[in-house]
């Protein structure tokens with residue numbers, strides 16, 4: 017009884033941090049603070065900067081091959097200073113180099129930007145901050161994860177400068193093309209380095225994923241039950257689980273390929289004649305590689321997408337000033353997607369001559385994925401519905417993501433039908449599908465995340481106007497690039513072809529291809545607005561307030577620039593879910609997670625008032641929070 | 647006087663395990679997926695035409711015995727550590743390590759037998775290459791396990807392992823038993839799917 021009396025409203029427990037600008041007085045010098053850092057925030061930034069570097073490079077490669085596709089007669093001599101021998105004496109792009117460009121573009125974007133750059137940045141940055149932990153479970157493993165990624169990046173980057181060029185067999189590196197150095201230049205040393213780089217990449221990714229899962233499960237602050245975790249964390253959590261289960265399989269596939277290439281085994285090779293001579297390899301099956309590859313490959317597309325969906329869930333709820341619609345349905349659909357993603361891989365292989373009955377089973381499973389995907393889109397839209405929408409750049413990019421996820425997802429349903437896929441497979445229709453649903457949607461999620469969490473990362477704000485300009489040009493640009501590809505693809509234009517001018521049928525698409533290329537160049541150019549904004553704001557941006565978006569999650573309770581350990585005093589406890597926006601009766605339109613129900617009697621629901629009763633029960637089950645441990 | 651404190655409803659501490667042990671289990675999951683991929687590939691390939699039967703060298707039986715014995719001594723070591731029985735701990739863990747090394751050597755000798763029986767890694771049928779890949783990849787993991795054992799053994803001799811400090815040896819035991827079970831799985835798999 018006595019305990020009920022001592023209700024004094026003076027917030028002693030949460031941070032008195034406003035004054036303290038955490039001066040990094042840890043003994044760290046430049047090397048331990050910024051290079052071999054164990055701090056999750058620095059590691060996140062390392063991933064981010066490396067990811068941005070790769071994104072620029074990957075984007076530039078794509079513009080080079082778009083020049084070839086959009087302007088087949090153009091003289092490219094002016095690229096000689098950069099590309100050297102890859103420009104033929106006639107001023108054209110070397111056809112084999114074209115293949116290498118496509119391969120590297122795909123590899124870089126899928127793995128280095130949208131896997132490492134996206135998960136590496138945001139899982140690292142947000143998991144400890146949003147669950148209330150001082151750092152990752154193992155800072156050392158986290159550092160290793162970055163440095164394996166860095167090594168992998170170096171190897172992949174070096175392969176660009178080989179005389180025979182980088183890998184050229186497509187990002188899916190199907191054998192026998194990728195297994196036989198005689199086949200194309202890109203299957204020589206470039207392919208070897210590709211495999212080495214990917215092996216390192218897999219190690220990095222696994223180290224990261226093990227850390228993310230361990231941290232989410234074991235390091236949550238008081239009160240952060242699973243059902244109070246922000247959807248970002250749920251998304252990173254599922255992503256990491258998918259990664260742990262699928263990347264080892266890619267490793268298995270790659271190792272057998274390495275044996276075939278360098279040791280003379282025949283796992284993937286059989287009955288191959290070169291110049292009339294049979295190769296010694298016999299008895300293998302290239303289809304086996306496809307099975308192994310796509311067992312990773314399909315989950316991989318969700319490794320790329322789920323973090324983006326998580327980020328946008330958070331951003332959309334915050335900027336609609338409404339609770340996310342269907343929190344549990346969002347978690348459930350992510351779980352369902354994660355499970356399904358492991359049993360649909362053969363939809364990439366409908367034309368490999370698989371048993372049509374098996375094809376139908378995979379078709380059925382594939383089409384079922386549309387259900388949880390649709391649930392998610394529905395929930396985004398209903399969250400926006402009648403919200404008090406604040407159109408920050410982050411919000412715009414998140415809405416853009418929903419749009420791409422929808423347009424790209426619909427074409428997935430076409431492709432998932434095996435009968436239709438036989439016509440559409442390996443055409444630009446597929447290219448349109450996955451660039452919208454995976455490429456653009458995830459890219460937009462990543463950009464949204466950067467705009468939204470920039471204040472927490474660097475303590476300063478990015479320029480909103482530039483952000484909006486960046487959004488509109490990119491949004492329109494992406495549709496201009498990828499929408500026409502549906503038509504080109506339905507007409508049967510195959511992907512990965514260097515030239516189509518020899519085919520009378522396709523000459524009608526010259527204009528459309530030109531439009532696509534111009535749009536691609538403009539879209540890439542618009543990214544420099546972002547780059548300028550990003551780097552300028554790191555040093556010169558307006559100082560960020562502590563909680564610039566009036567958001568509920570824990571990271572906004574840290575100092576402006578959190579030091580090592582994130583919170584100056586105690587880690588705040590969590591009393592509610594993260595989506596108490598515009599709660600009826602509340603004083604403001606948001607109630608952060610660390611505010612107990614006892615402080616918000618005006619807006620509590622009946623069952624939430626029940627929770628307060630704990631404190632009147634003789635102090636039993638209640639804790640006194642004042643710098644105490646346990 | 648009313649003290650200057652505040653009481654709120656208790657925020658429950660969420661469930662938590664030892665992060666390192668948990669991480670080890672996740673690592674084990676990745677290894678399971680790795681071998682899962684290879685054994686699935688094996689089965690798929692075996693269903694193809696033109697499969698030639700594999701040869702399982704006799705030494706595999708001996709090595710299986712060795713690794714099973716090493717698991718037993720590992721259990722013994724953990725029990726001893728829990729009871730602070732350092733003499734037994736040192737003996738048991740040393741034997742485990744030696745058995746582990748013996749297993750690796752035994753596997754390489756088994757490769758000798760396989761070569762004699764004309765089962766080669768390269769140049770022969772795919773099925774034969776598979777035997778090398780499966781057992782070789784297992785051996786690589788087992789070598790990492792031996793290093794882990796040596797690491798713990800050093801800690802034991804520095805008296806850093808005792809009933810109050812069991813984490814290291816328990817993790818080592820988990821990994822070791824896993825490698826043992828993994829080998830049993832591979833061995834039985836090969837015997838059943840010749």
Ligand code: HEM
Pocket residue numbers: 188317318320321363364382383385386389424425426427428429430431432433437440441442446449450453454455
């Ligand atoms: C409604 C859900 C979806 C369905 C039914 C679906 C179906 C398909 C099918 C059948 C293909 C194979 C097309 C072919 O090669 O002939 C395909 C390709 C692809 N999909 Fe989807 N998809 C869906 C959603 C997604 C999502 C959400 C992503 C990524 C986040 C994605 C990424 C990809 C990629 C990257 C490829 C092409 C890979 C390549 O060949 O290079 N898809 N999709």
Ligand SMILES: [Cu+2]
Pocket residue numbers: 313314317360361363364
């Ligand atoms: Cu797929």
